[in-house]
Amino acid sequence: MQMPSIASSVEMVPRSRIRELAEIAMSMDGVLRLYFGESNLPTPEYIKQAAVRAMNEGFTFYTENAGLPSTRRALAAHYGKMHGVDLDPATEIIVTASGVQALNLGIRAVLDPGDEALVLTPAWPNGSSSAMMANATVKQIAHPLCGDRYRIDFEGLEAAVTPRTRMLLYTSPSNPLGWVANAEEQQGLLEFSRRHNLWLIADEVYDRLYYAGSRLGEPVPSILRMATRDDAVVVIHSFSKSYCMTGWRVGWLIGRRDLIAKATQLIEFVVSHAPTFAQKAGETALAEGEEELARMLERLRQNRDLCLQALHGIAGMTVPKPDGAFYLFPRLEGLTDSFGFCRDLLMETRVGLAPGVAFGNGGEGSFRICYAAEQSILEPAMERLARFLRAGV
Ligand SMILES: Cc1ncc(COP(=O)(O)O)c(C=O)c1O
Numbered sequence: 492m493q494m495p496s497i498a499s500s501v502e503m504v505p506r507s508r509i510r511e512l513a514e515i516a517m518s519m520d521g522v523l524r525l526y527f528g529e530s531n532l533p534t535p536e537y538i539k540q541a542a543v544r545a546m547n548e549g550f551t552f553y554t555e556n557a558g559l560p561s562t563r564r565a566l567a568a569h570y571g572k573m574h575g576v577d578l579d580p581a582t583e584i585i586v587t588a589s590g591v592q593a594l595n596l597g598i599r600a601v602l603d604p605g606d607e608a609l610v611l612t613p614a615w616p617n618g619s620s621s622a623m624m625a626n627a628t629v630k631q632i633a634h635p636l637c638g639d640r641y642r643i644d645f646e647g648l649e650a651a652v653t654p655r656t657r658m659l660l661y662t663s664p665s666n667p668l669g670w671v672a673n674a675e676e677q678q679g680l681l682e683f684s685r686r687h688n689l690w691l692i693a694d695e696v697y698d699r700l701y702y703a704g705s706r707l708g709e710p711v712p713s714i715l716r717m718a719t720r721d722d723a724v725v726v727i728h729s730f731s732k733s734y735c736m737t738g739w740r741v742g743w744l745i746g747r748r749d750l751i752a753k754a755t756q757l758i759e760f761v762v763s764h765a766p767t768f769a770q771k772a773g774e775t776a777l778a779e780g781e782e783e784l785a786r787m788l789e790r791l792r793q794n795r796d797l798c799l800q801a802l803h804g805i806a807g808m809t810v811p812k813p814d815g816a817f818y819l820f821p822r823l824e825g826l827t828d829s830f831g832f833c834r835d836l837l838m839e840t841r842v843g844l845a846p847g848v849a850f851g852n853g854g855e856g857s858f859r860i861c862y863a864a865e866q867s868i869l870e871p872a873m874e875r876l877a878r879f880l881r882a883g884v
Contacts (some may be wrong), residue, residue, distance in 0.1 A: 504623045507616055508849035512833050516843040523864075525870040526833075526843040528615075528666060528818070529737040530863035535783050538734060538772050545569070545771035554764050557755045558586025558743075562770040566743055569777050576715045582748045584610040584721065585755050586773075588765040590696045590729030590742035595621045596754045596761070597725045597744055601658050601690040602627040609651055609689075610659040611643065613668060613820070613850035613857070618660045618694065627657075633853030634670060636822070639811050641670040645679055659683070664697040664711060667820045667850050667859040669813020671701065671711050681724070690723045696742070699733040699784060700791060703814040707788040710783065711815060715745065722746060733784060734776040734819075741769045743758055791817050794862040794869055801873035805880050817863040820847070826856045833858055840875040 503578050509526060516522045524531070533539075550559075555602055557563065563580035570576045578584055587593040594617060602608060604626035610619050612631040619629045630651045632639040650658070661680060663672040672680070684691035693714045701711045718724040729742035742765075744754055758764060795812075798819050802810050807824035829846035847857030860876075862869060 500626050501624065501637065504620050505616075505744065507620070508830060509616070512830065512837070512843065512846060512849075515834065516837055519837070519841065520836065522841045522843045523875070524843045525861045525868075525872055526845045527857075528732070528861055528863070530735055531865055531868060534735045534739070535780075537779055538776050541775035542768045542772040545768040550767045550771050550812070552767060552771065554767050556759050556764050557584070557751070558765055559767070559770045562586050562774050565774045565777050570713070570715065570745075570789060572642050573710050574713045574716050576713065578715075578720075578745060579748075581816045583745055583751055585744045585751050585758065586765045586770055587679065587742045587744055587758065588762045589740040590694075590727055590731060590755075591617050592740075592758075592761070593729070593742045594618055594692075594694060595624070596757055597661070597692055597727060597746065597750070598622050598658070599625050599757065600750050600753050601692075601725075603657070607655045608655040609648060609656060609659040610851070611659075612852045613665075613847065613854035614660075614662050615666045615694075616849055616851060618692075619661070619851060622658075622660075628655075631852035633851075634665075634668060636811065638811075641665070641811065642670050643672070643676050643679065645683065648683060652687050652689075656687065656689060658692055660692040660694065662694040662697075664700060664813075664815025666816055667818045667845070667847070667854070667857075668811070669816045669818050669820065670811075671703065671814040674712070674717075675816060677712075677714055677717055681714065681722070684723065686760055688723075690725060691718075692725045692727065694727040696727060696729045697816040698786065700817055701815045702788070702792050702795070707792065708785050721747065723750075725750060730773045731778055734773075734780055735787075736769075736773075736776065736811075737774045738864035739766070739769045739772065741765045741773050745796075769835055788811075794864075794866065795819070797866065797869060798860060798862045798873055801877055802880075805877060808880065817861055819860045819862060820857050821860070822828065822847075822857045829855055829858050836876065836879055840879050842872045842875050842879075844876075
């Protein structure tokens with residue numbers, strides 16, 4: 492009997508190889524889990540209490556598609572304070588049910604079937620997959636490593652543009668590289684996008700996790716500081732990383748008014764809007780989160796240095812020092828199967844890392860360590876990893 496098949500356009504969308512590794516790890520006991528982009532620390536108490544309060548106050552009903560006006564006002568005020576950028580909460584911001592949904596909506600709103608999307612990689616795979624879900628073609632342009640810093644391959648970008656190219660996605664601070672675009676690189680991306688009439692999509696979900704500013708807590712300057720509100724620039728963001736709120740599924744999208752109007756219409760058909768009490772809890776995170784964030788950043792910087800120290804001097808390994816996010820992305824000479832490497836490491840040592848191949852072009856040959864876990868997890872994990880590497884596997 493003939494059976495209806497799944498649409499070939501979605502069959503092409505690859506599985507997440509981070510998930511694939513995680514699913515093996517989740518079936519095992521006693522694994523030191525450093526494969527996902529999150530800490531093992533719970534959401535801070537003041538945010539949880541804000542959600543309980545919101546529920547008790549009746550924030551349990553549907554809201555506007557674009558999110559509660561008070562949440563959008565709080566986000567606009569936050570951008571004013573952090574970046575000196577003036578945003579209209581009514582027309583330039585939409586609250587979404589996570590950063591990944593912001594990414595998906597932003598991409599869906601700018602791509603037609605058959606269009607081409609440029610994506611700077613290695614990168615979290617969801618951007619490329621969202622473009623594929625919109626029936627577009629993805630061209631991944633790898634960041635070259637020059638000395639100890641990743642750069643942007645502007646020549647590669649120029650060479651990749653065709654009349655079908657519609658957007659460019661970059662992530663700064665980068666997952667998995669920890670690379671942070673400097674002002675000159677941001678300007679270069681903006682000028683490139685303007686020149687070729689492209690949408691520039693900036694994933695800034697890690698902007699508060701920055702160690703190279705004049706003080707901890709200073710955000711990476713948003714691309715919104717350089718762009719005008721009439722530029723075809725879209726910013727993706729989330730409460731997940733700065734406030735340990737990964738399970739809450741609340742993020743936001745900032746963009747040109749016509750794009751935000753369309754995204755506000757589209758979100759109705761996906762989830763209608765972000766969870767109501769989670770939006771209220773997000774407002775509290777923005778208003779009261781700075782002290783807790785400063786403590787977290789101090790701890791993250793120590794974790795980063797602990798991991799760098801543990802991996803120092805291992806033959807054949809290069810570990811660029813990241814300026815942002817909470818990942819190390821060591822490159823191992825001669826490694827051609829990072830998935831196999833991570834699987835073997837998991838089986839032999841019960842340390843779970845993400846394989847570099849999961850992050851697209853330029854990722855194979857590396858693996859990603861998320862150093863957001865507590866030191867009681869990181870220390871034994873680094874010890875086992877270093878022993879495994881020194882054994883020359
Ligand atoms: C680069 C990047 N963008 C967006 C997200 C989305 O985060 P969330 O969907 O939890 O808001 C993540 C999560 O890992 C990420 O690494």
